[in-house]
Amino acid sequence: MDKIIEVRHLKKVFGENEVLTDINFKVSKGEVVCIIGASGSGKSTLLRCLNLLELATSGEILFRGEDILTHDMSNSVYRAKMGMVFQQFNLFNNLTVLDNCMVGQIKVLKRKKEEARIKAMEYLEMVGMAQFINAKPNQISGGQKQRVAIARALSMEPEALLFDEPTSALDPEMVGEVLKVMKDLAKSGLTMVVVTHEMSFARDVANRVVFMDSGVIVEDDLPEVIFNNPTNERTRIFLKRILDDR
Amino acid sequence: MEVDAASTFFEWVYYIILTYWPLFLRGAGVTLLISLTGTIVGFGLGIIIGVIRTIPIDQNFNIIQKGLLKLINIILLAYIEVFRGTPMMVQAMVIFYGAAMVYNISLSPIYAGIFIVSINTGAYMAEIVRGGIISIDKGQFEAAHSIGMTHAQTMFSIVLPQAIRNILPALSNEFVINIKDTSVLSVISVTELFFISKSAAGVNYRFFEVFLVTCTIYFIMTFTVTRILRYFEIKLEGPSVYTIHGSQTVPEAEIRITDRERH
Numbered sequence: 001m002d003k004i005i006e007v008r009h010l011k012k013v014f015g016e017n018e019v020l021t022d023i024n025f026k027v028s029k030g031e032v033v034c035i036i037g038a039s040g041s042g043k044s045t046l047l048r049c050l051n052l053l054e055l056a057t058s059g060e061i062l063f064r065g066e067d068i069l070t071h072d073m074s075n076s077v078y079r080a081k082m083g084m085v086f087q088q089f090n091l092f093n094n095l096t097v098l099d100n101c102m103v104g105q106i107k108v109l110k111r112k113k114e115e116a117r118i119k120a121m122e123y124l125e126m127v128g129m130a131q132f133i134n135a136k137p138n139q140i141s142g143g144q145k146q147r148v149a150i151a152r153a154l155s156m157e158p159e160a161l162l163f164d165e166p167t168s169a170l171d172p173e174m175v176g177e178v179l180k181v182m183k184d185l186a187k188s189g190l191t192m193v194v195v196t197h198e199m200s201f202a203r204d205v206a207n208r209v210v211f212m213d214s215g216v217i218v219e220d221d222l223p224e225v226i227f228n229n230p231t232n233e234r235t236r237i238f239l240k241r242i243l244d245d246r
Numbered sequence: 247m248e249v250d251a252a253s254t255f256f257e258w259v260y261y262i263i264l265t266y267w268p269l270f271l272r273g274a275g276v277t278l279l280i281s282l283t284g285t286i287v288g289f290g291l292g293i294i295i296g297v298i299r300t301i302p303i304d305q306n307f308n309i310i311q312k313g314l315l316k317l318i319n320i321i322l323l324a325y326i327e328v329f330r331g332t333p334m335m336v337q338a339m340v341i342f343y344g345a346a347m348v349y350n351i352s353l354s355p356i357y358a359g360i361f362i363v364s365i366n367t368g369a370y371m372a373e374i375v376r377g378g379i380i381s382i383d384k385g386q387f388e389a390a391h392s393i394g395m396t397h398a399q400t401m402f403s404i405v406l407p408q409a410i411r412n413i414l415p416a417l418s419n420e421f422v423i424n425i426k427d428t429s430v431l432s433v434i435s436v437t438e439l440f441f442i443s444k445s446a447a448g449v450n451y452r453f454f455e456v457f458l459v460t461c462t463i464y465f466i467m468t469f470t471v472t473r474i475l476r477y478f479e480i481k482l483e484g485p486s487v488y489t490i491h492g493s494q495t496v497p498e499a500e501i502r503i504t505d506r507e508r509h
């Protein structure tokens with residue numbers, strides 16, 4: 001299969017604190033990979049390294065075979081191909097819903113305004129937010145904000161989309177609308193890496209589930225295996241605790 | 247009208263207004279001109295400096311770029327500290343007489359006044375703008391970077407507009423302070439309101455009556471300016487309602503929704 005992302009021996013150190021230790025994993029085109037693990041295990045840091053929001057201490061990140069840490073490609077060009085959706089939405093507060101989805105296309109991809117508008121509308125339509133194009137971020141609900149954030153990332157037409165706990169900041173009744181959009185995206189063949197605590201999403205939608213604990217990948221396997229027959233004791237303990245909490 | 251030592255307080259006030267109103271008006275005009283221009287130029291300076299001082303040291307910079315940025319930052323910091331740490335009245339003396347002595351140019355007092363108020367305001371606004379920029383949620387930068395926008399693009403299309411909106415109250419505050427503080431420019435003979443009042447009071451030996459009038463004029467100016475700027479602040483917050491386009495059943499319908507998070 002077509003490899004999009006390959007991470008080799010990735011290490012990230014904050015001061016004295018080694019947050020990621022020898023991370024290795026691959027994401028192929030069209031795959032949906034869910035990353036699960038306890039709080040503080042380094043999931044966000046891994047995602048942020050993939051998007052260059054954090055600079056990896058050592059190791060390689062290959063994007064379609066090119067090492068992005070040695071600057072074969074400019075940060076800007078690479079990031080445009082690797083979208084990110086944040087837990088806190090981070091919509092641009094000074095821009096309307098429509099402009100949120102257009103600004104990157106115009107500034108980074110140098111698309112014409114009209115073209116950018118058409119693309120933005122297409123993706124806003126897809127996430128069900130086309131009616132709200134004139135609203136400012138502080139005028140819409142959390143679930144709506146996250147759907148706009150997804151449309152904003154999609155408007156750049158990235159090769160892969162990273163999600164960092166996209167539903168964790170949402171009121172329970174809004175989680176569903178965002179997960180529905182994500183399921184549709186997964187079905188449409190978008191390559192996705194999703195850090196999530198939504199175990200049912202991981203079980204139903206993911207092609208692979210990665211379990212992380214204290215900065216290492218403990219297990220990386222099919223969802224059936226992770227959820228039904230985890231080989232590692234730590235995975236078992238984590239899942240038991242999570243599922244018992246429900 | 248006749249006034250003498252025996253005239254009442256009100257007669258004096260009336261006399262002074264009647265005789266000096268064109269001068270008061272001119273003085274108030276000069277005060278407004280200097281403080282308005284100074285505030286605008288100072289705001290511009292503050293934005294430029296605030297933006298430069300918040301440029302992150304990028305790991306992609308080479309040694310020369312890093313060194314240059316550091317040097318510029320040191321110079322800007324020195325400027326800010328010196329102008330915030332000394333009285334504007336003293337700055338006025340140093341610059342006005344310094345320019346005359348060192349460069350042999352005699353600045354017209356009004357231009358000197360505008361120059362002094364501008365760089366003084368610039369020093370304060372630089373810190374206010376920098377504060378405004380760093381108080382914008384880090385998530386705004388990260389989201390912009392995550393779609394490939396550069397630091398400059400993020401600054402000018404996303405962060406600065408939000409920062410400026412947040413510091414508008416500080417800007418109008420600075421304008422009001424400038425209206426009052428231009429009075430110190432009388433030391434370099436700028437014919438602003440305070441200078442004019444001093445002359446008028448001296449000629450007639452009526453200090454209380456003249457400065458009561460002056461006081462009123464200052465208050466009218468600052469009060470009016472505060473109201474006007476407040477109006478613009480509210481306008482800039484934008485409409486508190488937005489329109490939903492084309493409801494599913496009636497495509498041409500426009501539904502107006504009021505704000506969720508605004509009071």
Ligand SMILES: Nc1ncnc2c1ncn2[C@@H]1O[C@H](COP(=O)(O)OP(=O)(O)OP(=O)(O)O)[C@@H](O)[C@H]1O
Nearest residue numbers: 014015017019037038039040041042043044045046
């Ligand atoms: N900028 C930073 N400086 C220092 N330490 C950091 C920084 N960012 C993260 N860490 C540390 O790295 C570790 C992993 O954090 P990370 O946010 O990646 O965890 P996580 O798995 O995403 O947790 P959560 O489920 O709570 O989001 C934590 O111990 C955290 O304190």
Ligand SMILES: [Mg+2]
Nearest residue numbers: 043044045165
């Ligand atoms: Mg996290």
